[in-house]
Every structure is written in C-alpha cells, then in structure tokens.
Amino acid sequence: MSIPDPVFRPAFNITRASHVVHRVRDLAKSRAFYVDTLGFVVSHDDHDTLYLRGLEEGCHHSIVLKAGAEPACERVGLRVLTEDDLDRAEAHFRTSGLPTRWVQAPFQGRTLHTSDPAGTPLEICAAMQTKPRRIMHFETFHGACPQRIDHVQVLTRAVRPACEFYMAMGFRLSEYIVPDNSDELHAVFLQRKGNPHDIVFVNNAGPRLHHAAFTIPEVHHLMYICDLLGRNGFGAGVEWGPGRHFGPGYARFVYLRDPDGHRVELFTNHYQTIDAEDEPIRWEMSDLNTSRWGTFPPDSWRQEGSAFAGVAAGRANTSASAREAAIVR
Numbered sequence: 001m002s003i004p005d006p007v008f009r010p011a012f013n014i015t016r017a018s019h020v021v022h023r024v025r026d027l028a029k030s031r032a033f034y035v036d037t038l039g040f041v042v043s044h045d046d047h048d049t050l051y052l053r054g055l056e057e058g059c060h061h062s063i064v065l066k067a068g069a070e071p072a073c074e075r076v077g078l079r080v081l082t083e084d085d086l087d088r089a090e091a092h093f094r095t096s097g098l099p100t101r102w103v104q105a106p107f108q109g110r111t112l113h114t115s116d117p118a119g120t121p122l123e124i125c126a127a128m129q130t131k132p133r134r135i136m137h138f139e140t141f142h143g144a145c146p147q148r149i150d151h152v153q154v155l156t157r158a159v160r161p162a163c164e165f166y167m168a169m170g171f172r173l174s175e176y177i178v179p180d181n182s183d184e185l186h187a188v189f190l191q192r193k194g195n196p197h198d199i200v201f202v203n204n205a206g207p208r209l210h211h212a213a214f215t216i217p218e219v220h221h222l223m224y225i226c227d228l229l230g231r232n233g234f235g236a237g238v239e240w241g242p243g244r245h246f247g248p249g250y251a252r253f254v255y256l257r258d259p260d261g262h263r264v265e266l267f268t269n270h271y272q273t274i275d276a277e278d279e280p281i282r283w284e285m286s287d288l289n290t291s292r293w294g295t296f297p298p299d300s301w302r303q304e305g306s307a308f309a310g311v312a313a314g315r316a317n318t319s320a321s322a323r324e325a326a327i328v329r
C-alpha cells in the first residue's frame with residue numbers, strides 16, 4: 001500500500017495542535033461543565049467568551065468558548081514555531097489554492113485563518129500570551145485535573161488526501177486503520193510533537209470535529225470525573241467509557257459531550273514516536289478486537305460530531321462506513 005514518505009525537513013515547522021474554538025449557547029452552563037466540574041483553568045472571561053487552559057499549560061488557552069446562537073466549532077488551532085514559519089505556512093496554503101486571511105485573535109500573535117483540503121477551518125499562530133503553569137499548584141486541582149490539549153479528531157470522506165496534505169507539511173503518520181484485506185485508508189493518526197497524534201482523520205460525513213482530547217494525570221480520574229459529572233447534573237454527557245483503546249494510542253479514556261454536544265476526550269498518557277525508524281503501525285479493523293474488553297461505542301460516538309461554523313458537511317462514504325464493523329478510536 002502506498003503511504004507517503006515522511007518529510008523530515010518541511011518548509012515550515014508546525015509544532016502541535018494548540019486549541020479549539022467552540023460556539024456555545026449558554027456560557028454559564030459551559031463554565032459549570034468545563035471549569036467547575038472538569039477542572040479547567042480560566043485564563044480570561046470577558047462575558048461573551050471564555051478562555052480556558054489545562055493545569056500544565058503555559059500558553060493562554062487551549063479551549064475558547066464563544067457565546068452563540070447555535071453550537072459549532074469555529075476553528076482548530078495549530079501552532080508553528082516562529083513568525084517566519086507562519087509566513088511560510090501562509091504561502092504554502094495560498095499556493096495550494098486554499099483560502100488564507102490574517103486576523104486579530106485576542107491573546108495570540110499574528111493569526112492565519114485558512115482551511116485544509118478536507119475543509120477543516122484552521123487557525124495558525126506562532127505566539128500566544130503566556131500564563132503561569134499550575135502544574136505544582138496541587139491545591140487548585142479539581143475534577144479531572146486536565147493537564148493539556150493533546151489532539152483533535154476530524155471526520156472527513158477525504159482521509160487519504162488529508163493524510164497526503166499533512167504529511168507533506170511534515171506530519172508523521174504514527175498509525176492507520178484499514179478495513180480487513182483492504183488498502184483503503186479509514187483513519188490516519190498524524191503527529192508533529194512526537195507522540196501518536198496531533199490530528200486524526202476518520203472516514204465519515206464531514207468535515208466535522210469529532211473530539212478534542214486532553215490528558216489527565218491518573219486512571220482513577222476517569223472514574224472520579226464520571227461520578228462528579230453525575231453529581232453535577234452532567235451524567236448524561238458521559239458518552240463512552242471509561243475504557244481502553246485497543247488499537248491506536250492504547251490509552252485509557254472517557255468521552256464526554258459538553259452541554260452543546262461538543263465531544264471531549266479525557267485520556268491517560270501516550271507513547272513516544274520520534275525516531276526516523278518509527279514506521280506507521282497498520283491496523284486492520286478486526287485487529288482492533290484482539291484484546292478487547294468493555295463496551296463498544298454507542299452510535300452517537302460513531303456518527304455524530306460538531307459542525308464547523310459555515311462549512312457544509314458532505315455525506316459519508318457509505319461503502320466504507322458499512323465495513324466499519326470494528327471500532328476506531
């Protein structure tokens with residue numbers, strides 16, 4: 001099967017998935033979920049926008065919640081290392097025929113709005129205001145003790161084009177899923193920061209955001225946060241898990257739906273994949289059941305996602321969806 005070769009020295013340096021920007025209908029309810037229950041830190045609250053970060057994050061925000069009439073994901077945020085990288089990224093997207101626009105985004109340096117070939121609206125910057133890391137301030141930890149953003153997952157019919165586009169920008173393919181006895185890419189796990197993924201593309205109607213994922217310190221936080229969500233009136237938002245991913249990533253996880261349906265994954269830590277000889281791991285769908293225990297994901301997890309604001313989602317590739325007998329993460 002043809003997997004693009006890795007590009008070890010890309011023209012510009014994307015460093016990681018950085019943040020998500022969501023529209024929510026009721027900021028007070030969102031705050032009760034993200035801050036009072038999950039334990040995110042408020043970096044700034046200007047009454048119609050809430051900027052949140054995890055406990056170990058030194059940058060201003062990894063979640064931006066904007067008050068709006070209808071829930072949607074506005075942007076997926078990526079970071080580049082330097083302003084020169086940002087200019088080179090702008091040129092790359094523009095010459096690839098993709099829209100580019102410079103915008104002012106609070107608490108960020110120069111910010112590029114663009115889209116990838118799958119239609120994912122992206123927000124790329126090289127600088128963000130910093131805040132004190134709370135990593136040693138244990139007295140302020142509560143809820144799930146979310147540490148940092150790790151990755152986002154996007155639903156799209158165009159998995160292979162997305163894989164090729166991101167690998168050309170230096171993303172490494174850590175793992176991928178194909179249907180049994182097939183070379184059709186069903187899911188690709190792409191990374192820049194040296195662990196299994198920064199951005200994941202999975203075949204389904206899209207583009208839509210499936211989830212944003214945040215690390216937590218210990219496995220017991222998965223159970224504790226479910227108990228706390230139940231006590232705080234958010235129990236129906238526990239969508240799948242706690243459980244373990246049998247396949248890409250191997251993490252222990254729980255998936256939650258926030259009050260507007262935006263999906264959050266909380267998970268324990270990942271492995272490293274850094275060296276040049278780290279080859280992508282191939283999973284056929286039936287492989288994912290080899291060591292499985294626990295429940296299968298509900299239909300909501302398999303089919304639903306957040307609409308991207310102003311972006312029409314195409315239909316699923318039904319032939320591939322029909323073969324999705326096993327579980328992707």
Ligand SMILES: [Fe+2]
Nearest residue numbers: 153213265329
């Ligand atoms: Fe995930």
